[in-house]
Amino acid sequence: MEEEIDTPRDSSSKPCGPLEEYRIPDYILKPDAQQVLVDHAPQCPVLVFINSKSGGQLGSSLITTYRELLNEAQVIDLSEEAPDKVLRRLYVNVERLKIEGDILAVQIWRTMRLIVAGGDGTASWLLGVVSDLKLSHPPPVATVPLGTGNNLPFSFGWGKKNPSTDQEAVKSFLGLVKHAKEIKIDSWHLLLRMRAPKEGPCEPIAPLELPHSLHAFHRVSSGDSHDVEGYHTFRGGFWNYFSMGMDAEVSYAFHSERKRNPEKFKNQMTNQGAYAKLGLKQGWFCASLSHPSSRNIPQFAKVKVMKRAGGHWEELQIHHSIRSIVCLNLPSFSGGFNPWGTPGTRRAEDREFTAPYVDDGLLEVVGFRDAWHGLVLLAPNGHGHRLAQAHRIRFEFHKGAADHTFMRVDGEPWKQPLPKDDDTIVVEISCLGQVTMLANEPCKSKSFSDPLSSLGHDSHHHDHGDEDKDGVGDEDEWEDGRRKFGAADTFKLPDEIDIAHLS
Numbered sequence: 269m270e271e272e273i274d275t276p277r278d279s280s281s282k283p284c285g286p287l288e289e290y291r292i293p294d295y296i297l298k299p300d301a302q303q304v305l306v307d308h309a310p311q312c313p314v315l316v317f318i319n320s321k322s323g324g325q326l327g328s329s330l331i332t333t334y335r336e337l338l339n340e341a342q343v344i345d346l347s348e349e350a351p352d353k354v355l356r357r358l359y360v361n362v363e364r365l366k367i368e369g370d371i372l373a374v375q376i377w378r379t380m381r382l383i384v385a386g387g388d389g390t391a392s393w394l395l396g397v398v399s400d401l402k403l404s405h406p407p408p409v410a411t412v413p414l415g416t417g418n419n420l421p422f423s424f425g426w427g428k429k430n431p432s433t434d435q436e437a438v439k440s441f442l443g444l445v446k447h448a449k450e451i452k453i454d455s456w457h458l459l460l461r462m463r464a465p466k467e468g469p470c471e472p473i474a475p476l477e478l479p480h481s482l483h484a485f486h487r488v489s490s491g492d493s494h495d496v497e498g499y500h501t502f503r504g505g506f507w508n509y510f511s512m513g514m515d516a517e518v519s520y521a522f523h524s525e526r527k528r529n530p531e532k533f534k535n536q537m538t539n540q541g542a543y544a545k546l547g548l549k550q551g552w553f554c555a556s557l558s559h560p561s562s563r564n565i566p567q568f569a570k571v572k573v574m575k576r577a578g579g580h581w582e583e584l585q586i587h588h589s590i591r592s593i594v595c596l597n598l599p600s601f602s603g604g605f606n607p608w609g610t611p612g613t614r615r616a617e618d619r620e621f622t623a624p625y626v627d628d629g630l631l632e633v634v635g636f637r638d639a640w641h642g643l644v645l646l647a648p649n650g651h652g653h654r655l656a657q658a659h660r661i662r663f664e665f666h667k668g669a670a671d672h673t674f675m676r677v678d679g680e681p682w683k684q685p686l687p688k689d690d691d692t693i694v695v696e697i698s699c700l701g702q703v704t705m706l707a708n709e710p711c712k713s714k715s716f717s718d719p720l721s722s723l724g725h726d727s728h729h730h731d732h733g734d735e736d737k738d739g740v741g742d743e744d745e746w747e748d749g750r751r752k753f754g755a756a757d758t759f760k761l762p763d764e765i766d767i768a769h770l771s
Contacts, residue, residue, distance in 0.1 A: 287337050287338060287439065287442065288308070288310060289310050289311040289312055289446070290310055290311075290312055290313060290314045290337075290338060290442055290446075291310055291313070291338055291339050291342070292310065292313045292314075292315070292338075292339055292341075292342045292376060292380075293306060293339065293372070294339060294341055295365075296358070296361065296362065296365070296372070296373060296376055297339070297341045297342060297358060297361070298341060298361070299357070299360075299361045299364075303370075306372055309371075309372055309375040309376070309379075310376070310379075311379075311446065312379065312381060312442075312445065312446040313342075313376045313379060313380045313381070314338070314342065314380070314381050314382070314383055314442065314445060315342050315344070315354075315355075315358070315380060315381075315382050315383070315407070316334050316338070316342060316343045316344065316382075316383045316384075316385070317344050317346055317351055317354075317382065317383065317384045317385070317386075317390075317394055318330050318331045318334070318343065318344070318345060318346065318384075318385040318386065318412075318414075319346045319347065319385065319386030319387070319390040319414065320345050320346070320347045321347055322385070322386040322387050322390060322414040322415055323386075323414040323415070323430050326414060326430055326431070326433055327385065327386070327414060329433040330385055330412070330414070330431070330433045330438070331343060331345055332433075333433050333434065333435055333438045334438060336435065337435060337438060337439065337442075346386065346390065346393075350397075351393065351394050351397045351756075352397045352400075352401065352755065352756035352757070355397060355398070355401060355403075355756075356401065356756075356759060359401070359403060359759065362376070362377050377405060378405065380407045381407055381408055381409075381410060381445055381448075381706060382394065382398070382407045382408070382409045382410070383409075383410045383411075383412060383445060384409060384410070384411055384412065385411075385412035385414045385431075386412075386414050386415060387414065387415025387416065387417070387418070387679050388415055388417055388418065388419055388420050388508060388678045388679035388680075389415075389678055389679045389680040390414075390415070391409070391411045391420045391421075391507075391678070392420075392505070392506060392507055392508070392677070392678040392679075392680070393755065394409060395409060395455070395505075395507050395703050396504070396505045396753040396754075396755025396756070397755045397756045398703060399455055399505065399700075399701060399703055399752070399753055399755070400752045400753050400754070400755045400756040400757070400758060400759075401756050401758070401759035402758050402759055403759060406703070406704065407704075408448075408450045408704040408705060408706045409703065409704070409705055409706060410424075410426065410444075410445045410448060410705075410706035410708075411424065411426055411705075412426065412431060412441070413426055413427055413428055413429060413430060413431065414430055414431070415679065416679075417679055418430075419508050419509070419598065419678075419679070420507070420508055420598070420678070422712065423508070423598040423599060423626075423711075423712050423713045424451070424705050424706065424707040424708065424711055424712075424713055425707050425708035425709055425710055425711040425712070426444075426708055444708050445706060448706035448707055448708050449706070449707050449711075450704050450705070450706060450707075451626070451627075451704070451705050451706075451707045451711070451713060451715050451718070452626075452627050452702045452703070452704050452705075452715070452717070453507060453597065453598070453626040453627055453702060453703060453704075453705055453713065454507075454597055454626065454627055454628070454629055454699055454701075454702055455505060455507060455699070455700050455701050455702055455703055455753075456505060456506050456507065456510070456595075456597060456631065456697055456698070456699060456700065457503070457504075457505055457697070457698050457699075457700040457753060458503065458504045458505060458506060458510060458677060458695065458696075458697055459501070459502070459503050459695070459696050459697075459698075460501070460502040460503070460693065460694070460695045461496065461499050461500070461501045461502075461693075461694050462499060462500050462687070462691065462692075462693040462694070463498060463499055463500075463691040503753065503754045504677060504753060504754060504755075505677075505700070505753030505754075505755065506597070506677040506678045507597060507598070507678060507703065508596075508597055508598045508678045508679075509594055509595060509596045509597060509598070509676075509677070509678065510594075510595045510675070510676070510677050510697060511592060511593065511594040511595070511675070511676045512565070512569075512592070512593050512663070512673060512674070512675045512676075513565055513590075513591050513592035513593060513636075513673065513674065514591040514592045514636075514674075515592045515594070515636070515676070517673075517674040517681075564588060564589060564590060564591050565586055565590050565591065565592075565593055565635075567588075567670065568665055568666060568667075568670050568673065568686060569663050569664065569665050569666070569673075570583060570663070570664045570666070571583070571584040571586055571593065571633075571655075571661070571662070571663055571664075572584065572661070572662040572663075572664070573633065573656045573658035573660070573661050573662070574658060574659050574660040574661075574662075575656065575657065575658050575659060576659055577629065577659050577699075579659070581662065584633070584655055584656055586635065586655070587635065587637075587653070589637045590635040590636065590637060590653070591636065591637055592635070592636040593633065593634070593635050593636075593655070594633070594634045594635075594636070595631045595632070595633050595661055595697060596624070596631060596632045596633075596634060597626060597631055597632075598626055598712075598713055599624050599626075599712050599713060599714070621654055621657055622657065623714065624714070625714055625715060625716035626713045626714065626715060627702060627715050627716055627717055628716045629659055629699050630657045630658060630659060631657065631658055631659075631661060631697065632654070632657055633654075633655040633656040633657070633658060633661065634653060634654060634655060635653040635655050636653065637653075659698070659699060660696065660697065660698045660699070661696070661697040662694065662695070662696045662697075663694065663695040663696075664692050664693075664694055665684075665686050665687065665692060665693040665694075665695075666687060666692050667686070667687045667688065667689060667691075670686060671685065671686055671688070672684060672685045672686055673686060675695075700752075700753070
């Protein structure tokens with residue numbers, strides 16, 4: 269755990285063994301388990317999802333420790349069972365128990381918190397599932413930093429370093445989860461559509477074979493309402509960032525190398541070192557020598573933004589040297605840097621911009637020329653090239669000198685073939701509701717709706733209170749695609765449960 273994290277005293281004062289204040293009984297988790305009487309409801313019931321393939325051997329070790337301290341059934345290995353199946357089974361069972369008058373089931377339903385341990389892609393997978401299940405009372409989510417970048421955990425005060433896996437460290441973390449505050453953040457829907465090509469591939473090419481590698485971004489089925497004849501349509505979601513260009517290319521190279529030689533990627537420090545070397549190898553630092561200008565973003569893409577819900581589309585003027593564009597929801601990218609910074613009022617071009625809030629229905633759009641440009645983030649008040657703040661963003665890729673580019677959502681990269689003919693590939697990003705995260709102090713993410721936010725309320729910040737977060741008022745070809753992320757089928761209670769009895 270990070271040294272700066274303050275551990276509540278009561279979280280480690282009890283002897284090793286099952287921790288009743290976090291424990292969920294078998295009969296709540298499993299429909300066929302025998303019902304038992306419990307003296308006291310757990311103060312902070314948790315359901316723990318761990319990617320055993322993350323963090324070298326740490327994932328497996330963490331599963332062992334959590335199962336020693338809690339009910340084994342409330343600790344799920346994501347390599348063995350998908351989170352949508354687990355949550356659907358749990359909530360169907362809880363609704364049955366609530367109808368039967370089970371008070372414990374009601375209390376657990378009200379107070380349960382989720383913990384997810386893995387990389388940013390794993391955390392986004394779970395957030396997509398929670399969003400798509402459309403639960404009447406969705407549980408808040410805490411993230412354990414078990415990947416390489418760990419931008420999501422860092423944004424909410426959970427640190428960047430991979431955690432210790434001994435019992436005392438896990439109990440300390442559980443204590444923090446119990447005392448964590450809830451903070452809502454915007455969810456962002458991603459839709460990619462292209463005409464079926466006459467020749468060549470168009471599907472995103474993933475570097476990984478993990479079950480969730482493109483879980484947050486996959487093709488809709490032919491029977492899906494979002495499918496358009498003659499086109500290929502993909503959809504997904506993100507909570508931290510979408511990026512395109514050179515940074516995603518380096519990430520893709522890293523994941524591909526890890527897939528080929530997994531034995532070389534057993535710990536976080538080694539992974540970060542390998543990442544830096546690949547950045548040099550790919551020409552992220554030496555643009556003029558190894559990165560042809562034909563692959564600079566303006567050469568093959570137009571970027572349009574809608575700055576407010578219900579507004580009009582405006583084309584962004586992107587400098588010809590920009591090689592990477594990042595659309596940022598949280599103030600953490602590439603290992604914890606904040607590319608947007610805090611705009612001031614001295615420069616005229618900054619006056620239209622506001623501080624980055626995680627719940628204002630806006631993404632911050634930042635451009636980078638190369639990694640040397642990125643090094644400005646290390647300086648006080650350093651930031652990338654601020655391009656826009658937008659409620660919706662549209663990338664239009666046309667035939668150019670490049671035959672592919674690279675994209676990335678929340679740490680998961682892919683290679684995207686570009687058009688070989690005159691057809692256009694379109695990526696559109698739009699706001700789709702919110703999820704609730706758990707935040708520990710100090711929390712980097714700032715909420716516009718939280719009066720205690722240290723950034724305060726900008727006097728020139730837009731009024732977003734009446735905005736339709738789902739963009740329901742926008743009747744266009746993308747409307748159907750923004751209703752869900754595709755991480756899970758929308759949750760429906762079984763027919764035998766009478767919906768009239770449910771609160």
